[in-house]
Amino acid sequence: MAPQTNTKPTCSRQGSPTFTVRSLSVTRSISPLSDEGTLARRLHRFKATLSPIREERGNTHRTARRTISRSSKRTHKHVACGLCKKDHRLVTCSKFTQMNINEKFDAVIKYKYCVNCLARSHSTQNCTSKKRCSTCNGEHHSILHGHPRLFCEELKKTSKSEEKLHTRRQKDLPTLLAKPTLIPTVMIKVKHDGKWNKIRAIINPTRKVTIIASELVQRLRLPKTYLDSHRICKVVMGSLTDSDWHVEVNCLLTHDLPTRPYNRDLSGEITKKFDHLVLADPTFWKNDNIMLELGADVYPRIMKPGLFNPDNSTVIAQNTALGWT
Secondary structure, eight states: OOOOOOOSOOOOSSSSOOEEEEOSSOEEEEOOTTOHHHHHHHHHHHHHHHHHHHHHHHHHHHHHHHHHHHHHHHHTOOOOOTTTOOSSOGGGOHHHHTSOHHHHHHHHHHTTOOTTTOOSSSOSTTOOOOOOOTTTOOSSOGGGTTOHHHHHHHHHHHHHHHHHHHHHHHHTHHHHHTSOOOOOEEEEEEEETTEEEEEEEEEOTTSSSOEEEHHHHHHHTOOEEEETTEEEEEEEEEESSOTTOEEEEEEEEESSOSBOSSSSOOOGGGGGGGTTSOBSSTTTTSOOOBOEEEOTTTHHHHEEEEEEOGGGOSOOEEEETTEEO
16 A cells, blocks of 8 residues: 655745645745745835825815815805995995985995895896885885986886887787777876967876877977986876866876877767766877877876766776866
C-alpha cells in the first residue's frame, strides 16, 4: 500500500509567507497583513481613495451652506420707507398720511411703489394682488382714489371695453333690426352765456361718464379744459318739463357723437300709447341726431319712480326729471 501524500497548504515563517486559496473558479494568493511592505501599500491606496471623497463632501457642504445663505438673504430682503427711510409700510408713514391726494400719488410714482398694493418689491404691471379700490373697485389702492390720473386710466379701459361691445353689437345688428326697439331718448337744454340751447340726448347708465359731441361744443363755444389726453367740458343742463330742475355735469368730449338711434324713422302710431304722458322726447320715434349721452354719473339725479307698461306689452315708459321716456 502506497504512502498518502499530504496536499494541505503549509505555512512557514521563512522568506515571504503566503496563503494559497483554492476554489472552483479562482485561485489567488493573499499576503498576510504582517508584511510591512504590503500593509504600507494598502494604507497608501486607502488614503489616496479617501482624500477625493473628503474633498467632494466638503465642496458639497460649502455649496449647500452658500445656497442656504443666499436664499435666506433673498427671503429676508426688506425695503425701507421711501419717504423717511424708516422700517414701516408706506400707509403707516406719518409723512405720507399728512399729504393730500396729489402729493400721495406723486410720492408713489417717485419712489416706485406699486399703485395697486403700495409695495416697493414689484411694479404695478407685475402686481399679483387681487385687492381693488374699496370705493370704485378700480386697479389702484383705496388711499389713492380720486386722483385724476387714475380716473383717466379707468376711462381708457372703459373705452376699450366699450369699443369691443360696439363691435359685437355691429355684428348682431341685422338680427336686432328685425325687431322694433325703442331707445330712451330725451330732449334737454344746455345753458351758455345766459341762453338755453335745446339738444337731443340719450340715457345710457352703462357709461361711467357723460359724453358730449365735440361738434356741439365747438358750435356753442362751450369752455373746455384738458386733463392729460382728455378734453373736459362743464355743462349746465336743464329740463324742458321742469323749470326748477337743472344739474352741472363734467362731460367728456368725443368724436363718436353725433349719432342716430335708428337706421330710419319708426312708425308714428306707437305714440298713441303714450298720449296722456308728458314725454321727455315727444318725437322719440324719429331718427334725429343725438349730441349728448347721459352716463351713470348723472343717472341717479335723472330717474324718478314710476313705470308705465301699456297692455302689458314689451314697450315700457320710465318717469324721469326730464319727462317720460
